[in-house]
Amino acid sequence: MPQNGTSSLSKQETPAEEIEMRSVVHLEDENVGPEAPLISGDTALDPDHGDNGKTAANKPNPHPSGSNFLWMLTFAACISGLLFGYDTGVISGTLVSVRSDLSARPLTTLDKSLITSCTALFALIASPLAGILADKWGRKVVILIADGLFTAGALWQAVTGTVWGMILGRSIVGLAIGGASLIVPLYISELAPGHIRGRLVTVSLLFITGGQVVAYIVGWGFSTVPAGWRWMVGLGALPAVFQFALLILMPETPRWLIKARYEERAKRILEKVYHDKRYPTEDVVSHTLQAIKSEILKEEHASLASPKSSSILPPTFSSLLFHPPHARALAIACLLQGLQQLCGFNSLMYFSATIFSILRFSSPTLISLSIAVTNFLATIAAFYLIDRVGRRRILLYTIPGMVIALLLCAFAFTFINLAPPTDQQGTVAGSSTPSRLPAVAILVSLLLYVIPYATGLGPVPWQQSELFPLSVRSLGSSLSTSTNWLCNFVVGVTFLPMMDVLTPFWTFATYAAVCALGWVAVWAIYPETMSMDLEDVGELLKDGWGVRESLRRVEQRRAAGCMDRAGT
Numbered sequence: 001m002p003q004n005g006t007s008s009l010s011k012q013e014t015p016a017e018e019i020e021m022r023s024v025v026h027l028e029d030e031n032v033g034p035e036a037p038l039i040s041g042d043t044a045l046d047p048d049h050g051d052n053g054k055t056a057a058n059k060p061n062p063h064p065s066g067s068n069f070l071w072m073l074t075f076a077a078c079i080s081g082l083l084f085g086y087d088t089g090v091i092s093g094t095l096v097s098v099r100s101d102l103s104a105r106p107l108t109t110l111d112k113s114l115i116t117s118c119t120a121l122f123a124l125i126a127s128p129l130a131g132i133l134a135d136k137w138g139r140k141v142v143i144l145i146a147d148g149l150f151t152a153g154a155l156w157q158a159v160t161g162t163v164w165g166m167i168l169g170r171s172i173v174g175l176a177i178g179g180a181s182l183i184v185p186l187y188i189s190e191l192a193p194g195h196i197r198g199r200l201v202t203v204s205l206l207f208i209t210g211g212q213v214v215a216y217i218v219g220w221g222f223s224t225v226p227a228g229w230r231w232m233v234g235l236g237a238l239p240a241v242f243q244f245a246l247l248i249l250m251p252e253t254p255r256w257l258i259k260a261r262y263e264e265r266a267k268r269i270l271e272k273v274y275h276d277k278r279y280p281t282e283d284v285v286s287h288t289l290q291a292i293k294s295e296i297l298k299e300e301h302a303s304l305a306s307p308k309s310s311s312i313l314p315p316t317f318s319s320l321l322f323h324p325p326h327a328r329a330l331a332i333a334c335l336l337q338g339l340q341q342l343c344g345f346n347s348l349m350y351f352s353a354t355i356f357s358i359l360r361f362s363s364p365t366l367i368s369l370s371i372a373v374t375n376f377l378a379t380i381a382a383f384y385l386i387d388r389v390g391r392r393r394i395l396l397y398t399i400p401g402m403v404i405a406l407l408l409c410a411f412a413f414t415f416i417n418l419a420p421p422t423d424q425q426g427t428v429a430g431s432s433t434p435s436r437l438p439a440v441a442i443l444v445s446l447l448l449y450v451i452p453y454a455t456g457l458g459p460v461p462w463q464q465s466e467l468f469p470l471s472v473r474s475l476g477s478s479l480s481t482s483t484n485w486l487c488n489f490v491v492g493v494t495f496l497p498m499m500d501v502l503t504p505f506w507t508f509a510t511y512a513a514v515c516a517l518g519w520v521a522v523w524a525i526y527p528e529t530m531s532m533d534l535e536d537v538g539e540l541l542k543d544g545w546g547v548r549e550s551l552r553r554v555e556q557r558r559a560a561g562c563m564d565r566a567g568t
């Protein structure tokens with residue numbers, strides 16, 4: 001395995017060497033601008049060779065719904081998503097069941113906050129590190145390390161006897177979640193053909209939200225068993241061990257392999273990914289290979305030619321921050337990830353039982369399960385829509401629904417008298433006799449909020465990897481993943497204080513305002529990337545945000561009938 005993704009050329013993989021030599025020759029030609037074909041006379045390596053709208057109709061058609069091999073790899077990778085969901089969801093049940101089992105005393109509010117928020121904090125630290133490792137050693141290595149951390153963290157939590165031991169265990173799991181949340185969408189995006197990429201990445205969201213549902217059910221099931229919480233947290237080790245074993249069968253992504261100059265291996269994997277008896281795959285494989293190689297050459301050229309690169313920062317960092325197309329991709333990815341968290345969804349994930357207990361529902365944990373189940377079911381809708389309706393359009397349609405539902409919820413809260421401030425257990429105190437109608441209206445409005453969230457903002461930001469060209473893909477994805485965890489952390493620590501200080505009305509109205517502002521930003525700068533090859537997305541952001549151009553291409557592809565392959 002190469003040390004930095006650019007060395008270790010094997011003898012039989014000379015075509016990649018040749019590519020590198022050609023690239024050097026090309027870079028020595030002063031008259032060749034980034035717009036020009038990289039290798040004159042070689043149409044396969046022409047930047048226009050990809051689907052830029054002119055060639056859409058002529059592109060070879062891969063299997064419309066993906067080969068079995070591709071689906072198997074997607075499911076294998078998604079086990080990390082299941083762990084991400086399980087470990088974020090299990091905390092709510094654990095906090096109620098621990099009682100005095102840790103440090104021989106009941107948990108204080110501070111204990112609860114630390115145990116909950118350290119996971120997001122360590123996920124935030126882990127994602128950029130995972131991005132660097134994913135570039136150096138490959139995507140698979142990060143999955144392997146995350147599995148090790150998931151297992152160690154789960155077992156440690158199950159046996160620990162102190163609050164600080166629990167915080168340590170949650171932090172180890174946080175490191176694993178940070179790595180997994182970066183690598184799963186990246187791994188799948190780099191394997192998937194453009195026309196089903198959105199759906200395959202959304203499968204990982206089904207595993208995340210499904211993991212949250214399982215965690216809530218397990219939490220509910222073990223809540224009456226003495227020390228049952230040890231089983232809740234310890235069970236997280238099982239899927240990690242299973243995935244660890246599966247890793248032997250999982251290949252590296254073709255895109256990383258080509259960057260690391262293992263072209264023959266990349267070709268063999270592409271052949272398997274696109275394999276189907278009913279469809280000739282040779283053309284698709286060679287088209288994809290050439291498009292990846294062309295993109296690598298262009299990126300190498302562009303970053304060398306970039307005038308604003310800084311000598312203080314490592315080259316990939318300065319290329320990501322100072323090369324305008326890369327910086328634009330980063331801005332969009334961070335906007336979407338920040339919006340996904342600052343819209344307040346995880347305040348429900350972490351505190352819905354608290355909200356429903358102040359509303360005097362007889363079984364708050366069961367009612368909060370309805371939030372998790374709705375989140376999961378609406379993600380299934382996203383799976384069907386994301387490659388048909390498109391990422392941008394889904395967001396523009398669903399965010400207004402979230403704004404309305406949040407305002408309804410804020411309004412309904414004005415009919416509930418809340419006694420200030422939180423009690424000793426960190427629970428927001430409620431009035432003695434809240435009326436049933438506003439309480440039911442709050443539950444309904446929260447469910448109405450979750451449906452559009454899970455159809456749009458839940459899955460769309462995780463399509464982030466497709467925005468970045470290969471040279472900065474894992475670094476860019478890791479920074480936007482960190483943005484996600486930073487904002488997740490902010491929402492986790494501010495929700496209860498906001499409810500106390502600002503009142504529930506202003507808390508939910510603030511989330512509504514964030515969503516409304518987010519809608520404007522999405523409308524202004526997020527281009528439609530549905531059905532595009534990864535290598536073509538970069539073209540869109542070359543001279544601007546590419547919104548109009550992306551919509552024009554969507555129309556063109558529709559007219560050419562290309563989208564029928566995705567079932568549109």
Ligand SMILES: O[C@H]1[C@H](O)[C@@H](O)[C@H](O)[C@@H](O)[C@H]1O
Nearest residue numbers: 205208209346349375458459
């Ligand atoms: O996309 C996921 C999903 O929406 C989860 O339900 C949520 O808990 C995560 O924070 C988010 O990243």
